[in-house]
Amino acid sequence: MKIAISAVCLMGLVAVTLAPVAGADRQAVLASGERFLGGIGRIDPAGQITFVRPPGAVDDPAEADEQAPGDAAGRERKVALEELAIWGACTDSDLGSQILLVDGSLVLADSFLSWNGDGMSFYSELWGEVTLPLEMVRGVVFQPPTDSLARDQLVQRLRTATGRSDRMLLTNGDELTGVLLEADTSDTTARLPVGLRARPTGATDPVDLQGDRVTAVVLNPALASAPSARGLRTAYGFRNGDLLYASQASAQADRPASPARLTLLGGLELQADADDFFRELNFVQTFGGKTTWLSDLPAAGFRHTPYLRLDWPFHLDRSVVDGELRVGRHRYLKGLGMHTRSRLAFPLGGKFTRFAAEIAVDAKAGRQGSVIFRVYQNQQGEWSPIYQSPVVRGGEQPLPIQLDVTGAAALLLIVDYADRGDELDYADWLNPRLN
Template sequence: MMRLTLLGLLLATLAAPANCAEPQELVLLDGQRAVGRPTQLKDGALTFATAAGEEQSFAAGQWFRWGHPTKPDARPALYFGEQSVLVSKTDWTGKVPMTIDDRTVTIATSAFGKVNLPRDKVRCLLLAAAKEPGSAARLLDQAATDSSDDRVWLVEGDLLAGTVVDFDGTTLHLEFSGQTLPVLASTIAAVAFAGDETPANLDAKYLVGLDDGSLIEAAGCTLTTEQLSVESLGEWTSQSPKKLVFLQSLAGGVQYLSDLDAVDFRHTPYFSGEWPLARDRSLQGSPLQVAGERYAKGLAMHSAARAVYRVPAGMTTFAADIALDDSAGQSGSVVFRIYRVSADGAEQAFESEVVRSGDAPQPVQVPLDDAAAIVLVVDYADYGDQQDHANWLDARFVP
């Protein structure tokens, strides 16, 4: 039996094009799932090679996610849009593989080579802080706040404010109070540019994830066995499509609840302290993560809580994967419930068993029927509300 299994795996590997991405789970809109590799994406239509070597095709609107985003490598990175990050390539010269002038920020990447972005669309650069996840998360939060000045955080903790004149990968020049101060790249933790906290609108139809942790909100994406092309703040092409690890469709009629405003949200603490509703992030502000796998879309709630959403016109189904976030440690336990609300009142449409830390994500699909709204509820289970970091992963309305 072991020989047959190994032989099957070998044949499946040989059957897939050598330059394609590694096998991952593909999730279809109807809830079906398969493991394999995408070999072509054009105009939203996806061609997929299963682990058994079979080729299947799915039209735009039939699929919504393949794979998972990965943690960014600990190298300098550039952040833009709501979720986008480009990780720099390894540079053995000691220079930071980024430059800045008055109009453009340039980053050298392993997938796309040199990428030029409009300076006014870039939110933040992580330099030394990219090596320290805790520091990186804190500085990214600070960079997201409104500021009339460019800001430079130093490794030692100081903050400099003024106007970034330029950066050549070795020295950054910062102008303030009529003077220009040179700042060595080795002393810089992060850089944020002046502007309001509203991210650039990229009209994204896809999220595209690479093996170095880069994540791109893309208006267009084309994949063949020879190359990957992404349209974002420019058109970028890679001759290494095997670097692709994640694709998520933001089009096809699907409406993610994290992109909608809740009609009402209420958290009832077990003792004291209130938790907000988190969108596309965990309750700790980190990426949504279950069993080591990251998710780009979803809601996070702390028991006991409820969130109410109107059902958009044309939607027939609510779907999500339910689980406790890895940030819950080993102590969390909750019950998930879903209610449909119509002119006749509210009815319970779903109730889970007790979901505990470490449990695998459980797919849930609820027909909406004539519901005008749905209510998502997370309730206490064992030990009150201890570490009850509940995730509605990929929570979505489906037409």
């Protein structure tokens, strides 16, 4: 698709950015675009989630005077999971050990109980004792970097690894390839195994490695079999950094005697105390429901105009510096990372009526970086502007936008310079979605 657009005067374009919403950590966003504040009180295995509105809850402070007393506050609201886009805010941890599963889930082990050729067993304060067959495990990060970008790139290295052998990534930068035979888990109070025993490729005898010399382990990618990504899938995030992709869930805050259950995409079932589950749960996001995530659609064209000479490609579901999309202390699973000045087009085929997203400068820019976001739509072969943001700077909260794209054949996203040329202009389109 040709993405060239004619020069259009934007001086009179009215920005329709909404104000950042207070209490976003407890905010639900539906596929329809509706937002409301509330906690989760029940998750039904049939695919329904029940929210509990706190007394006096006001979804939009600007409308506080218009909200009738008791308007849904303190009462339950039931929503089908397929209708929910996002609830809460996703966080992570720089603590080890982090176990990456083949379905994309990441779960923290507080200690290892056993690890050999048959599988591994670990203890989690939330999930108790968990046993995993090795074919469910993509790898383990024993010592995550404190720098978020380095941590993201290490996890991504495990996630995208190829080959037909195990790999031990050592703290000095070396890499040992071969077969991981077993781990010494005799110290059940430590997050790291005491040591690892491996047989290097081409060697007859095994070697022993001290646990604190190993940064991460990649298990044989040829043995991993990722589950199908079809159907409704839900990501559940927890305050300790666990991020679990599930096909089914069951939890009731008003029945603490009944354990909360998650069935992961890979088939593993986890159980937790219901009180602990709801206390730690801080994020829910659905995929395959009524929300279409823009980053799941094929891009039709991209162009970056360097300020000097450095080219910056765009990234799907990653920041422009190839880390997780992060703003403040939160990370975002869906989105686009772009750098000024660039433009990216997506065909819509007239199928959608609303485009929504949050826009921000990525946390990796700190308090630097400044960007102007623009959105154009193509109607009957003609491009026209439908949104221009104020200057968005590093360190600011994400700004939510909602735009009418009824009948649009295509959407064009543009990020442009604001202050100081293109210095640290790491633009994030967060959770861009269509319905």
